[in-house]
Amino acid sequence: PETITIQELANRMAERGVDVIKLLMRQGQMVKITDVIDADTAQLLAEELGHTVKRIAESDVEEGLFDTPDTDANLVPRPPVVTIMGHVDHGKTSLLDAIRHANVVSGEAGGITQHIGAYQVTAPNGELVTFIDTPGHAAFTAMRARGAKVTDIVVLVVAADDGVMPQTIEAITHARAAGVPLIVAINKIDRPDAKPERVRQELLQYEVQVESLGGETLEVEVSATKKTNLDKLLELISLQAELLNLRADPDRTAEGTVIEARLDRGRGPVASVLVQRGTLHVGDLVVGGSQWGRVRALIDDKGATIESAGPSTPVEILGFSGSPEAGDRVAVVETEARAREITEYRERQKREKAAARGTGARTSLVDMMT
Ligand code: GTP
Ligand code: MG
Numbered sequence: 001p002e003t004i005t006i007q008e009l010a011n012r013m014a015e016r017g018v019d020v021i022k023l024l025m026r027q028g029q030m031v032k033i034t035d036v037i038d039a040d041t042a043q044l045l046a047e048e049l050g051h052t053v054k055r056i057a058e059s060d061v062e063e064g065l066f067d068t069p070d071t072d073a074n075l076v077p078r079p080p081v082v083t084i085m086g087h088v089d090h091g092k093t094s095l096l097d098a099i100r101h102a103n104v105v106s107g108e109a110g111g112i113t114q115h116i117g118a119y120q121v122t123a124p125n126g127e128l129v130t131f132i133d134t135p136g137h138a139a140f141t142a143m144r145a146r147g148a149k150v151t152d153i154v155v156l157v158v159a160a161d162d163g164v165m166p167q168t169i170e171a172i173t174h175a176r177a178a179g180v181p182l183i184v185a186i187n188k189i190d191r192p193d194a195k196p197e198r199v200r201q202e203l204l205q206y207e208v209q210v211e212s213l214g215g216e217t218l219e220v221e222v223s224a225t226k227k228t229n230l231d232k233l234l235e236l237i238s239l240q241a242e243l244l245n246l247r248a249d250p251d252r253t254a255e256g257t258v259i260e261a262r263l264d265r266g267r268g269p270v271a272s273v274l275v276q277r278g279t280l281h282v283g284d285l286v287v288g289g290s291q292w293g294r295v296r297a298l299i300d301d302k303g304a305t306i307e308s309a310g311p312s313t314p315v316e317i318l319g320f321s322g323s324p325e326a327g328d329r330v331a332v333v334e335t336e337a338r339a340r341e342i343t344e345y346r347e348r349q350k351r352e353k354a355a356a357r358g359t360g361a362r363t364s365l366v367d368m369m370t
Contacts, residue, residue, distance in 0.1 A: 002038065003036045003037065003038050003039065004036065005034060005037075005352070006032075006035055007033045007355065008351065009046070013046055013049060015049055021033065023049070024037075024045070061341060065287075065333070066329055070249035070277065071249055071251070074249040074250070074251045075248065076248070077246065078246050078247060078248040078310075079120065079129055079241075079313075080241035080244065081131075082129055082132070082153045083151040083154050084155045084157060085167075085174070086159075086167065086171060086187075087157075087165035087166065087167040087168045090158060090168075090187060090188075091157055091159060091188060091224045092157050094225065095157055095185065095187060095224040096131060099121055099230055099233070099234070117133050117259035117272040118132045118274055118301065118314030119131055119314060120313070120314065121234070123238045124231050127238055127241075128312070129234060129237050130274070130312045130313070132274065132314075140178075141174065142327050143326070150257050150276070153244075154182050154183070155233070156171050156184050156208075157185050157187050158186055160194035160195055160221070161188055161194050161195070163202050164199065164202035164203060164205075164206070169206055181240055181244070183218045183220070184210055184217055184220070185220055185222050186200075186222065187223065189221040189223045190226045200212065200213055201213075218240055220232045220233050246312075248276070248277050250278065250311055252278040252279075253278050253284075253332040254275050254281075254309075254330075254331070255278060255329065256273045256276045256280065256329070257274050257327065257329055258272070258289070258324045258325060258328040258330060259272040259314065261324050261326065263323055268319075268320075269321070269322055269323040270317070270323075271317045271324055271330075273288070273314070273317050274313075275309045275310065275311060275312070276312070277311055278310075278311070278332070279310045279311075280295065280309045280315065280332065281307065281308045282295050282296070282298055282308070284332045285334070285336065285338075285339050286319075286320070286332055286339075287330065287331055288320060290347040291324045291328075292321060292336075292340070293319040293320040294319050295318070295319045296318045297318040298315045298318075299318070300313070300316075317330075
């Protein structure tokens with residue numbers, strides 16, 4: 001059942017907690033401010049105190065905010081979004097760096113200093129690939145838990161000298177649970193003790209069967225340090241992306257996910273966001289988690305100021321009132337009133353969750369308006 005703490009109920013009615021407690025005591029109930037009551041009791045109390053009650057389910061407040069259907073006629077191909085995973089020290093960061101640097105035309109090297117948690121590179125076939133630079137499995141799980149599906153493809157990095165390790169297995173499990181295809185990148189192939197064949201065999205135990213063993217999983221032997229086969233890896237990503245037939249409607253209002261966010265001294269809250277559907281424009285009103293704002297500026301992964309960002313584009317958004325959190329979904333809304341309604345609702349949810357943790361009670365879905 002829906003519940004609420006007496007404290008929270010009092011807060012929402014802008015009444016004193018003690019007055020709510022008195023009312024309950026008069027009905028013969030001995031309670032304290034941290035106690036939890038059910039929604040029906042809360043409604044009666046609120047009405048008794050002269051408030052009008054409007055009970056709102058989560059689905060009502062956030063109705064139509066996310067996952068509104070695309071117009072099929074507008075669907076166009078979009079770049080794949082790729083996450084690199086693997087065991088500690090197997091070379092994830094080295095591989096990402098190598099791909100990014102190999103992709104930067106000389107003289108432009110200064111242009112990649114920007115760190116926005118995600119970036120785009122051009123594959124050999126001329127098409128873009130978006131990489132998310134998330135720190136690993138925990139972040140991936142957290143995002144999935146919050147309903148944010150950000151990645152289309154997982155590149156599983158396995159060091160040829162070390163083989164399948166616990167986090168390799170974890171990554172396989174995550175990718176499978178999320179329904180995301182894997183591409184196996186056997187790294188450190190330059191090492192004299194590299195045993196790529198052993199890696200392939202070990203992967204079989206986890207039902208990952210690479211192509212050279214007759215399976216369907218794409219694979220490539222790479223060396224991040226020697227920059228071997230990086231183009232091949234990008235080609236495989238393009239190939240896998242083609243199989244996925246990734247499309248999005250750029251003409252609709254934007255939706256995306258926060259990759260990371262921080263408070264910048266001069267610029268205020270800066271949110272790195274992956275735009276997933278639609279096109280985000282400067283001037284749009286956005287909500288992200290329990291924050292909202294009007295987009296003051298958009299900055300791309302090369303540090304350039306841009307006017308708009310379409311599907312699969314990573315951008316920094318300036319203009320949020322406060323920092324949203326990694327994994328928060330972002331959506332464009334029509335009015336400030338709507339932005340406030342959503343963010344205030346989420347703010348309350350957060351408080352209630354915290355309160356419910358304190359009392360061991362369930363989160364309340366009841367909403368009181370005076
Ligand atoms: P964590 O972020 O700690 O999980 O590690 P990681 O997977 O990002 O590995 P990282 O890129 O930091 O590389 C770990 C070590 O392996 C570093 O010392 C790298 O120089 C080395 N390394 C990475 N790739 C290669 C490679 O292709 N060949 C060789 N010989 N060494 C590599
Ligand atoms: Mg790393």
